Amino acid sequence: MSEVLRDAGHGLLSGMSVAVIDIGSNSVRLVVYERLSRSPTPIFNEKASCGLGREVLTTGRLNPDAVEKALAALRRFRVLCDRMGVGKVYVLATAAARDAANGPDFVAACTEICRTEVEVLSGKREAQLSALGILSGVHHANGVVGDLGGGSLELADLQGQRIGSGVTFPLGGLALQDTSGRSLKKADKIVKDLLTKDPHLEHLKGRTFYAVGGTWRALARLHMFQRGYPLHVMHGYIIPAREALEFCRLVRQVPIDTLSRIDTVSDVRRPLLPYGAVVLEHLIRIGKPTNVFISAQGVREGLLYELLEVEERQHDPLITAAAELNEVRARSPAHGWELIDWTDQFMKSSGIDESVEEKRLRHAACLLSDISWRAHPDYRGEQSLNLIAHASFIGVDHPGRAFLALAIYYRHMGLIDEDLSPRIRELVSARLLDRARILGAAMRVAYILSAAMPGTLPLTPLSVERGKLALQLRGELAPLSGDRIANRLRTLARLIGRESTVLAG
Structure with missing residues (x-):
């Protein structure tokens, strides 16, 4: 790829x-x-x-x-x-x-x-495009896609590249208001009667429900702000099913304008929130998913995905987005690709366990590593963190976003956490945080070696040899050695439990 x-x-x-x-x-x-x-x-x-x-x-x-x-x-x-x-x-x-x-x-x-x-669009066609939107924007999707509009609800099963036949119900927010006479009690019965018979929900247990549509995004936004969540990016926001169920009950039982942080939802959207909550509540009760995944991708993005050539559909959307930012914002786009190879060799020799997903994130981080070079040096870390954490990336979850942002922050600022929001760190596991620090430290070695220009990293391999982290500076590159290189290399070596050495001459 x-x-x-x-x-x-x-x-x-x-x-x-x-x-x-x-x-x-x-x-x-x-x-x-x-x-x-x-x-x-x-x-x-x-x-x-x-x-x-x-x-x-x-x-x-x-x-x-x-x-x-x-x-x-x-x-x-x-x-x-x-x-x-x-x-x-x-x-x-x-x-x-x-x-x-x-x-x-x-x-x-x-x-x-x-x-x-x-x-x-027919109901089935709309369900198919919604599922394609999820396929386009979610890495290894597995669950049921539900697109709630004003007039209808579409459901489709999605597993890998396989999309099941779609089904549609007249359960959109405006439709429910209309058919229930604006009675939530009647709306509840209408939703329950229709969804109880749907075979799609029989296969949702233990999987993910992908929620598409403005009303559900508004519900998620309200939930996000009520809990003080640190990353205000809707795509990939995940709510455990039990927590989503409790929140839906709250929204439908309490006068909508009395809810905490209701100001984050537009006046036009607020009257539809209880109806969206009723539908989501029954979907969770009947289908018993593990999580509710909020998607910003839907019918529009599904159409664009469908229009792509088959080969291009197979590209990784996160790597694609990172490559595009690298192309337009880095001092030398080729350097980002060299950094991937350079860190590949380092990681392989280090003995550090790295999953396929962690490697994918590392590659994306390498491509994003120089996108804030035009900022003032004192603010490059902060700007990188904010830009990457809130970018319109798809194909990455919130912990993955936080990893990317943290790795580039450490690349600019060193391994200093005092000015870093602890809430961002909370989004990643201890393992991912450790990987972000290691990658950031490795990048600090790479950039002081190469001055962000291509051609140097392939000639200065970094690897663990005979128990030591060794940087090779041979021939005409030997003068690159110095205290700054040695200090940064030593910092990286400590993170992986090794001693360091520069092989110059």
């Missing part, structure tokens, strides 16, 4: 921008991506809350005011796409447009405004 990206060079940054317009039951959203990529980067994101799905199940029609709001939003989005020079625009419509009697007329108006075909 690394070899494919390594050889791509500046080709990583080629390609035209693409946009996806999602005409949902609750909102209409435009997301413009830098280009079609294994790790798509949004460069513009805007939504308009239109409520197209409100009362569709009882009246059978889209509300005229909601239609006007949606069409106005689409006119704005089309102009924005034109001004931004977007190469390709994809338009998707979901439950409200497919279920309403006047849906075809609305879709025709949308097509005229957007100047491109509108794909009206």
Whole structure:
């Protein structure tokens, strides 16, 4: 995988921008991506809350005011796409447009405004794209994907690269408000009756439930802020199922505006939180998952993933994203790839146990190691930590993010923890923290050797030989030896329980 990206060079940054317009039951959203990529980067994101799905199940029609709001939003989005020079625009419509009697007329108006075909997704198609979104953004996904919109809930089983047949239910927040007459008690019965019979949930026990959709992200955001969680990144936020169940009970039982930190949720989204909580509560009760994984990836990202060539789908999204940042922000992108090889040799000779996932994270960290070099030296560690911890990476969980951020922090600041938030350290295990310190210390040796330029590290191997950590500086590179090299090498050697030596001459 690394070899494919390594050889791509500046080709990583080629390609035209693409946009996806999602005409949902609750909102209409435009997301413009830098280009079609294994790790798509949004460069513009805007939504308009239109409520197209409100009362569709009882009246059978889209509300005229909601239609006007949606069409106005689409006119704005089309102009924005034109001004931004977007190469390709994809338009998707979901439950409200497919279920309403006047849906075809609305879709025709949308097509005229957007100047491109509108794909009206069936329930199964929507479930498939949601699952592809998870497949795109989660490393080794295994569980059931649930996409809760304003009009419907889609479920699909996902294991490795295999996506099971999808199913849809009229259990979106607006739909539940409508059919229950805004009674949570009636909504509870509707949800229970429909989900109890679903075979997808029979296979969820002991696995992960992947929650997709704005209402569930809002619930997770509220949970995140209530517990004072240190990393405000929604994708990959994991809530143990039992804890999620208790939180759902709280949200549905307490007046919504009295909840702690409800100010973190928009006014428009708040009325739907109890309905989202009811659905999630029954999904957990019936399916008995181990965890609830909150995903920022969904239908839009699933569509982009589907559009990729088969070979590109196999690329690691984390390595892809790190390689792109390395390409545009490092002093010498080639140095990052050399650092991977250099640390590979060091780790292999050291005898330090390293899992496949830990090696993958180390490779990503090497590619990210020089992205903050333009900052003032006193703040490079802090800037790197904040940038990496909060970057729009996919394919990495929160402990993995924290490892990457900590390793680069240590690379700049040394193994000094006084100015480092203890909450970030709490996200990683003792083992991962130790690996971050070792990698940071190794990088401190590498950068003082190479001055961040390529060509030196391949000639100055670092390895454990005869019980000592040895750095080879042969021939014309011997003058690189000195007190600073020796001190940094000694620090690294202590971390792995060895003595150090510089083989110069």
